[in-house]
Amino acid sequence: MKNKLRLRPRLVLGLIIMSTVLVLTLTALGGAIYRRKMEVVYSREAFDTASIAAQLIDGDRIAEYRKTLKKDAYYESVHQTLQMIRQSTGVKYLYVVIPEDVQFYIWDTGEEGDEGVCDLGDTDEYYGNGYEIMHAAFSPDAEQTMLVTNGDLYGYLASAYVAILDSRGQPAALASVDISMDIINHEIQRFYLIFLMVSLGIVLVSSLFYYSYIRRILIRPIHILNEDTRKLVSDQMEALGAFRNRVHTGDELQWLGESFEHMTRELEVYIQNLAAVTAEKERIGAELNVATRIQADMLPRIFPPFPSRKEIDLYASMNPAKEVGGDFYDFFLVDEDHLALVMADVSGKGVPAALFMVIAKTLIKNRTQMGGTPGEILYDVNNQLCEGNEEDLFVTVWLSILELSTGRGIAANAGHEHPVVRHKDGNYELVLYKHSPAVAAMEGIRFREHEYVLDPGDRLFVYTDGVPEANNSREELYGTDRMTDALNTLQDPSPQELLEYMKKDIDSFTGDAPQFDDVTMLALYYNGPAT
Incomplete structure (x- = not known):
């Protein structure tokens, strides 16, 4: 008989596979939920920051800055305030632009001389579907829509836009906030690590308890039945009457052991009867052989x-x-x-x-x-x-x-x-x-x-x-x-x-x-x- 994988290793292997699939599934599902929640949180934070910037800026002055391209004391004051907001909130970019065929910059809170920092009057191309989103946001009652871009110049960003209104309630520019998506990815990776470790710990402890329980109610009783039946086979069924059920689990396994005990007793009686019947058949067969010879001898041959x-x-x-x-x-x-x-x-x-x-x-x-x-x-x-x-x-x-x-x-x-x-x-x-x-x-x-x-x-x-x-x-x-x-x-x-x-x-x-x-x-x- 070929050696096959025994029950205990198979159960352990199945438990490991099931636990692995469970942990990976829970981690993937938890990560997706956490990512969505983080996106909502950072999106709200971006729009809140853009809204604060839009409220503190006088929209009536923007048209003048667009026309003259000259800075004054109010311009510098707003610039400093926007820089303070960017630094306190931790957003990557905070800037004010007018959405035209290109983005026309009014304020940009980046440090002067940094790569990609724009000054008053500078323009920049739109990224991705930025044109549609920014022009859609350029209205008094625009819906809040995030723009996600990933470029070589600014990196992986999520952008929020809020319209700056003039005294007539008409949009004059867009207060724009860019949040680095690397922050969210880092949070997700951190979440994955913590969740995976906690899940593994819980599943490991649960699996140990479950295996101990399965070993007690399933593996050990089956092992006992297997030992007893193999002993009967090795003894060539000579001790059928001595077989006693040693499984007392109170469930189907105990019923199986009791049924097997009953079967061995019935089988012992059957074998005894079969031996007696076989002996009788052999005796009758021998007598029939004699009768056959006698009958053949009675006929002329x-x-x-x-x-x-x-x-x-x-x-x-x-x-x-x-x-x-x-x-x-x-x-x-x-x-x-x-x-x-x-x-x-x-x-x-x-x-x-x-x-x-x-x-x-x-x-x-x-x-x-x-x-x-x-x-x-x-x-x-x-x-x-x-x-x-x-x-x-x-x-x-x-x-x-x-x-x-x-x-x-x-x-x-x-x-x-x-x-x-x-x-x-x-x-x-x-x-x-x-x-x-x-x-x-x-x-x-x-x-x-x-x-x-x-x-x-x-x-x-x-x-x-x-x-x-x-x-x-x-x-x-x-x-x-x-x-x-x-x-x-x-x-x-x-x-x-x-x-x-x-x-x-x-x-x-x-x-x-x-x-x-x-x-x-x-x-x-x-x-x-x-x-």
């Missing part, structure tokens, strides 16, 4: 069965759908000239059918060896099987006694499949005739007999319903038509080759579909009387 009898070639096979099946075949000599052939199918499958099959096979063979026709034999066997048949089992039987010297035979069909006969130089064809009821279906039944003749070179094929009723994954049946086609495929096979080909063709048809029923077949070739 030595081929050729009668090496000294040249009148016939014979081969038979049985493939059960389960470990033991209900189909059976049999063949034996009743006497030196008569051969008994049996093909039967017991209702049901598995052990009950196999047990009934043993009884039926034994009764049929014993009764046949006592003599009589197939109908008489099945009559007696039927009555015996009906006695004590509480499970209502029955067996379909095709029983024939063939006279080897002549090829004449008598058959009784008790509800079984139609036999298939191939006459010499012909094809396999179904022999259709009316059947009697199955054996053990009802006591006292008389079974109809059917006579037939096999000529030298004729062949007989009998089977159970597992052949035509074999089905594939599409629920299609193998059927008697496909069966006879397969029988006629090979040119001149031996009985064994014929049955092996038939089984292969059935398996090819059914494919991956499970075998539904026992597949039992018998092939007999009649060669004629021995010479």
Whole structure:
């Protein structure tokens, strides 16, 4: 198993990321609010300073200074007063201009000789959108609008303009105040530093308390559950009954631990039951293997069965759908000239059918060896099987006694499949005739007999319903038509080759579909009387 990042480091990492995002977000938001507040404060201060300057200046004198460009005592007095205002308020520039096509200076409070200081009559170009803002401010009821500029000569400035009115109430000039934005930026940076440190401190302390709380209610209980479950795995689940819940948080984690404790106890019981069931299945499996061998041993399996009898070639096979099946075949000599052939199918499958099959096979063979026709034999066997048949089992039987010297035979069909006969130089064809009821279906039944003749070179094929009723994954049946086609495929096979080909063709048809029923077949070739 790969080593993955554990829960505690992941929680700590998540807490650090969350705290960092929170601090940065709060700092950015607080800085934006503080900047706006500082801008409002400095804007109000700038407009207040400009308003003070505008009120102390006599607007009627400005037109004269504009016209004559001559300074007098009043001019110098105002200049000194404006310088005092600039120095006391800390604004960067305080000046009076007339907004024309250019700015026409009346007063400028800068020290004489300083760069950018203008004297009476000097002009200067507008910066940014200063033309529009200054001309808009040049009215008695103008709105207060700040102009922000950033130039190489004057630097980063915010400017406020207030109209100076003459005695008629008409604007004569603009009292102008420039505040350095560097002051605001410095205040913002100072605010960021202080706010960041305070926020970090608060978040750090809060995070420590929160982590301690999470560790107590989440990490430690999960760690306990993890240790206990890993110990169970390392002990290969041998101590399931000893598992006890050690989590007592009073919440879902405790419920999880209690549920896991209950699950381990149930799992222990399940494993014990499973072990018992597995042992029982193994015992039953072993017994079924023995039963399979016993059943197989009950059917004739030595081929050729009668090496000294040249009148016939014979081969038979049985493939059960389960470990033991209900189909059976049999063949034996009743006497030196008569051969008994049996093909039967017991209702049901598995052990009950196999047990009934043993009884039926034994009764049929014993009764046949006592003599009589197939109908008489099945009559007696039927009555015996009906006695004590509480499970209502029955067996379909095709029983024939063939006279080897002549090829004449008598058959009784008790509800079984139609036999298939191939006459010499012909094809396999179904022999259709009316059947009697199955054996053990009802006591006292008389079974109809059917006579037939096999000529030298004729062949007989009998089977159970597992052949035509074999089905594939599409629920299609193998059927008697496909069966006879397969029988006629090979040119001149031996009985064994014929049955092996038939089984292969059935398996090819059914494919991956499970075998539904026992597949039992018998092939007999009649060669004629021995010479």
